[in-house]
Amino acid sequence: MSVPDDGSARAGGPIRGPQSLAAGLGLIALGVFAVWAGSDLPQGTLGAMGPGLMPRWLGIGVAACGVALVLAGFLKTGEPLPPVAWRGVVVVMLAIVAFAVTIRPVPVGPFTTPGLGLIVAGPLAIIVGGYASPEARFGELVCLALLLTAGCMLLFGDLLNLPIPMFPTVVIEALSGSISMRLLLRLSAGVLILLGIGMVALLRSGARRRPVDVATHSLTT
Amino acid sequence: MTDLLANLGLGFSVALSLQNLGLCFLGCLVGTLIGVLPGVGPIATIAMLLPITFGLDPVGALIMLAGIYYGAQYGGSTTAILVNIPGEATSVVTTLDGHQMARQGRAGIALGIAAMGSFFAGTVATLLIAALGAPLTGLAMVFGPAEYFALMVMGLVFAVVLARGSVLKAVAMILVGVLLASVGTDLETGQERMTFGLSFLSDGVDFSVLAMGLFGVAEILRNLDQTETRDVVRQQIGRLLPSRADLKQAAPSVLRGTAIGSILGILPGNGAVLGPFASYAIEKRIARDPSRFGRGAIEGVAGPESANNAGSQTSFIPLLTLGIPPNAVMALMVGAMTIHGIIPGPGVMTKNPNLFWGMIASMWIGNLMLLIINLPLVGLWVRLLKVPYRLMFPAILMFCSIGIYSINSLPTDVMLIAFFGLLGYGLIKLGFEPAPMLLGFVLGRLMEEYLRRSLTLSRGDPMVFFERPVTAVLLVISVVMLVAALTPALRKSRDEVFTEA
Numbered sequence: 001m002s003v004p005d006d007g008s009a010r011a012g013g014p015i016r017g018p019q020s021l022a023a024g025l026g027l028i029a030l031g032v033f034a035v036w037a038g039s040d041l042p043q044g045t046l047g048a049m050g051p052g053l054m055p056r057w058l059g060i061g062v063a064a065c066g067v068a069l070v071l072a073g074f075l076k077t078g079e080p081l082p083p084v085a086w087r088g089v090v091v092v093m094l095a096i097v098a099f100a101v102t103i104r105p106v107p108v109g110p111f112t113t114p115g116l117g118l119i120v121a122g123p124l125a126i127i128v129g130g131y132a133s134p135e136a137r138f139g140e141l142v143c144l145a146l147l148l149t150a151g152c153m154l155l156f157g158d159l160l161n162l163p164i165p166m167f168p169t170v171v172i173e174a175l176s177g178s179i180s181m182r183l184l185l186r187l188s189a190g191v192l193i194l195l196g197i198g199m200v201a202l203l204r205s206g207a208r209r210r211p212v213d214v215a216t217h218s219l220t221t
Numbered sequence: 222m223t224d225l226l227a228n229l230g231l232g233f234s235v236a237l238s239l240q241n242l243g244l245c246f247l248g249c250l251v252g253t254l255i256g257v258l259p260g261v262g263p264i265a266t267i268a269m270l271l272p273i274t275f276g277l278d279p280v281g282a283l284i285m286l287a288g289i290y291y292g293a294q295y296g297g298s299t300t301a302i303l304v305n306i307p308g309e310a311t312s313v314v315t316t317l318d319g320h321q322m323a324r325q326g327r328a329g330i331a332l333g334i335a336a337m338g339s340f341f342a343g344t345v346a347t348l349l350i351a352a353l354g355a356p357l358t359g360l361a362m363v364f365g366p367a368e369y370f371a372l373m374v375m376g377l378v379f380a381v382v383l384a385r386g387s388v389l390k391a392v393a394m395i396l397v398g399v400l401l402a403s404v405g406t407d408l409e410t411g412q413e414r415m416t417f418g419l420s421f422l423s424d425g426v427d428f429s430v431l432a433m434g435l436f437g438v439a440e441i442l443r444n445l446d447q448t449e450t451r452d453v454v455r456q457q458i459g460r461l462l463p464s465r466a467d468l469k470q471a472a473p474s475v476l477r478g479t480a481i482g483s484i485l486g487i488l489p490g491n492g493a494v495l496g497p498f499a500s501y502a503i504e505k506r507i508a509r510d511p512s513r514f515g516r517g518a519i520e521g522v523a524g525p526e527s528a529n530n531a532g533s534q535t536s537f538i539p540l541l542t543l544g545i546p547p548n549a550v551m552a553l554m555v556g557a558m559t560i561h562g563i564i565p566g567p568g569v570m571t572k573n574p575n576l577f578w579g580m581i582a583s584m585w586i587g588n589l590m591l592l593i594i595n596l597p598l599v600g601l602w603v604r605l606l607k608v609p610y611r612l613m614f615p616a617i618l619m620f621c622s623i624g625i626y627s628i629n630s631l632p633t634d635v636m637l638i639a640f641f642g643l644l645g646y647g648l649i650k651l652g653f654e655p656a657p658m659l660l661g662f663v664l665g666r667l668m669e670e671y672l673r674r675s676l677t678l679s680r681g682d683p684m685v686f687f688e689r690p691v692t693a694v695l696l697v698i699s700v701v702m703l704v705a706a707l708t709p710a711l712r713k714s715r716d717e718v719f720t721e722a
Contacts, residue, residue: 023651027393034400037415047681049673051407051414058400065393072389082650088445089646092438092618093639099622100635118623125622126615132445133611144612152623160273162627 017078024069031063088132095129104165115169118157119188122149139203146196150189157185229351232578236586241281245583248285249590252292256308257300257602260444260610261617263293263309264659265437267553268429269624271560279561280576284583286557287537290550291343291584294533295591298335298526299602302328303458311494311529314501318514318521325517329459334471334519335526336595337463342479342527343588346534349483350541350581354570357542361567364543367675367685371695373664376489376545378699380657382706383488383495391657394648398661399668401426408666409673421633428556430625430634431662432549434641435648435655437621441614442646458603461596463519471523474504482528486535491548491656493532497525534584540565541577545664549656552663 015021035056044050072078101108102124105115123145130141156162165172166185175184235241251270255261267286274282297309302319315335322331364372377395384391404415405425416422463471478500485492485499504524505514514521537554539547544566546552558565563573570577595602625634645655679685686692 019652023390023393023653026647026651027397030397030400034415037417041412041414042410045681046676046683047679049676051410051412054669054672055400055403055414058396058403061396062393062400065389065396068389069393079652083446084650085442085446088442089643092442092445093643095615095618096438096622096639096642097636099619100626100632100639103622103626103632103635104630106632122619122623125619129618130611130615132441133614135609135611137611140612141615144615148616148619152619156623156627160276162272162275163630164623164627 014074017073017076018081019073019079020069020076021073022081024066024071024073027066027069028063029066031059031061031066034059034062087134091132092129095125095132098128099125105169115165117165117167117169117171118153119149119167119192122152139199139206143196143199143203146192146199150192150196153185153189153192158182158189224355225351228574228578229582231574232351232580232582233586235280235575235579236284236582241284241579241583242586244277244281244285245288245587246590248288249292249295249587249594252289252294253296253299253591253594253602254605255289256293256296256298257605258608258613259300259304259306259308260440260613262436262440263290264432264549264553265440265617265621266293267550267557268433268437269620271429271553271557272624272627274557275560279558279563279573280579282557282561283554283576283580284587286554287580287584288587291530291533291587292591292594294529295336295339295595296602298339298522298529299332299595299599300606302331302335302522303603304606311497311533312526314497314525315522315529317501318516318518321515321517322519322522326459327517329461330463330467330519331522332458332599333461333596334463334467334523336592338471338475338478338523338527339530340588340592341475342482342529342531343534343591344585345479346483346486346531347581347585347588349535350538350584351578353487353538354542354577354581357538358567358570361543364691365675365689366671366678367689367692368695369543369545370668370671370675371686371692371699372489372543373545373668373671375695375699375702376539376547377657377661377664378703379488380491380660382702383491384654384657386652386654388703388706390653394653394655394658395661398658398663399665401431401658402662402665403669408670421631421637425666426637426662427628427634428552428663429628430637431641432553432659433621433625434638435645435659436549437617438638438642439645439649439655441617442642443649444610444614458599461599467519471519474500474520474524475527477503478524478527478529479531481524482531483535485528486532486547487538489539489545489547491536491660493529493536493548496528496532500524500528530588537580537584541569541580542567544569545667546660549659549663552659555663 038052038055038059041052041055042050043052043056099121100106101113102116102121103118106113126145126148127141130136153166156164157166236245251266252263255263255266267289274285293309294311297307297312298315298319300306300308301312301315302323305316305320307313307316319331319335322328381388381391381395404422406423407414413423481500481503482496485496501521501524504520505511508514508520536547536551539545540551540554546555555565563569563576621638622635625638626632628634648655675685686696
């Protein structure tokens with residue numbers, strides 16, 4: 001955490017540690033919010049602590065740390081605010097929300113989303129989420145989505161029997177009685193796997209024609 | 222002594238059952254996998270796999286989860302040595318000399334000594350847990366609420382002192398964590414606190430939701446920020462078995478590393494993280510020729526790797542004997558235990574001896590398995606590193622979503638991981654570390670409970686914490702540590718251990 005001062009912090013006038021300042025302001029806001037949110041709770045006494053006692057003092061403590069950080073932001077030269085990769089943040093959030101509203105019927109205001117099950121929610125999360133990286137390639141993501149969804153259906157649904165909806169509610173209602181759920185699960189997982197393998201083969205043959213540099217990868221620590 | 226042997230015998234009879242052996246192997250395998258892959262840590266993985274363990278018996282479930290944790294410590298060193306990127310946060314120092322050894326064509330030796338050192342350290346740590354288990358449990362039995370409260374305060378103070386970066390920010394994170402823990406229905410009065418009438422908050426924030434958001438989703442967001450290229454060692458890995466001269470050179474470092482790691486691991490407040498750093502600093506300081514360090518010194522791999530593994534195992538001690546999780550992974554273990562109806566703490570050893578000793582025995586078996594998983598299969602792990610991150614993170618994203626949904630079948634939980642992911646990313650951007658917050662969150666409820674109880678017993682007299690000798694000592698240690706951490710001179714040497722090491 002010892003990033004040398006690159007001059008940009010000094011140029012900002014009296015604010016010498018923008019990161020500390022922002023962090024401090026955030027903490028003050030949180031602390032004040034907590035005190036406000038807990039203000040209707042009885043405090044009690046030390047001998048019989050009420051439910052509001054701890055939250056209030058914690059809120060005050062958080063705000064006090066915030067004040068100290070704000071002061072540090074003015075007094076001590078610190079780090080600048082790092083840039084934020086908005087693309088990643090927005091797309092990942094979208095992907096998770098997409099999963100949440102499609103996995104099973106969710107009331108959103110006056111409407112209810114159709115429950116589509118893992119077979120739709122899983123690929124949706126992967127393909128949407130994949131675009132969080134600027135290196136996303138559609139074909140690759142489709143392969144990944146097909147194979148992983150099939151794997152998860154077998155693992156969570158068949159092997160572990162977890163109560164995760166696998167198929168759209170409409171499909172389940174239409175097929176109820178005519179086919180056992182487990183068979184349907186295995187069949188559709190099989191189809192997904194075949195499709196996925198087909199896609200991989202397709203991509204491979206396409207890749208052979210135009211050489212792709214496989215040496216560079218993006219990575220993370 | 223005979224007790225110890227009998228207990229270990231019981232443990233091995235539990236751990237050697239076919240099912241438990243299989244689960245142990247599975248845990249070690251998954252652990253190695255996520256350890257090798259940068260960007261996936263044990264916290265997110267264990268949180269993801271928690272629902273899978275619902276169907277298992279508690280002993281098997283915990284054996285597997287423990288395997289993931291210490292397996293990840295093994296795997297992290299492979300990446301550190303071969304790719305110069307720490308697979309886990311604790312293998313940061315291994316990159317320094319490990320990767321240099323790899324560049325000199327001694328990658329195999331580095332991997333070999335890391336694995337052998339880890340195995341030795343794991344064996345010692347296992348014995349230590351077995352030996353310390355009984356006396357510490359006895360100690361815990363005489364602890365009252367005031368003692369527990371003081372112990373947790375000390376744990377949190379240690380977490381602050383041992384966290385990297387600003388002390389002030391670490392304190393703030395802990396307070397935020399405890400604050401977050403107070404959301405939900407108050408246990409004593411049944412009143413809802415800070416729920417804003419939202420029904421999904423009335424049970425409080427779910428721990429796995431918080432952990433997965435902070436360590437699964439936020440990690441992805443942070444990793445998407447930076448693009449680097451992987452520099453997988455292209456030379457031959459070479460022979461894995463160190464020569465006699467290598468062994469002679471490394472053996473004292475392994476011993477020292479094991480001792481340092483074991484001691485730091487027991488400390489409440491995530492001392493295990495400090496182990497490798499401290500070990501490296503010490504090795505460098507006592508070396509006859511310190512300039513060799515950073516250029517492929519075998520001691521610089523052997524010491525920290527042993528410390529790392531020893532610490533990751535001894536950190537089970539506070540959890541199993543006192544019921545206090547010293548770090549975020551152990552906090553998840555608490556979650557796993559409570560799901561199965563086991564209350565972590567001194568009762569575990571007497572009420573569930575199978576679990577306690579079985580888990581300890583499985584750790585040694587797991588370490589043996591890891592030696593096999595890691596050394597001959599190293600080629601496989603290297604190939605795994607070629608999976609680009611752009612394919613890895615969508616998979617993690619989906620696993621997180623499925624995992625969290627399957628715990629309570631609540632779509633709101635899934636949305637909450639997005640929220641906490643965003644929060645975690647914001648915290649990272651502002652220079653906060655999310656780990657102390659998670660620890661504060663876990664200890665928060667217990668702390669409030671014990672604080673209330675001890676104050677009720679003393680009729681509201683706060684002096685109760687200073688009149689009882691044990692609490693007084695613990696609190697004084699905490700205050701001294703906190704003051705010391707804030708003292709400029711000591712701060713400097715603490716930062717040195719982290720940065721320069």
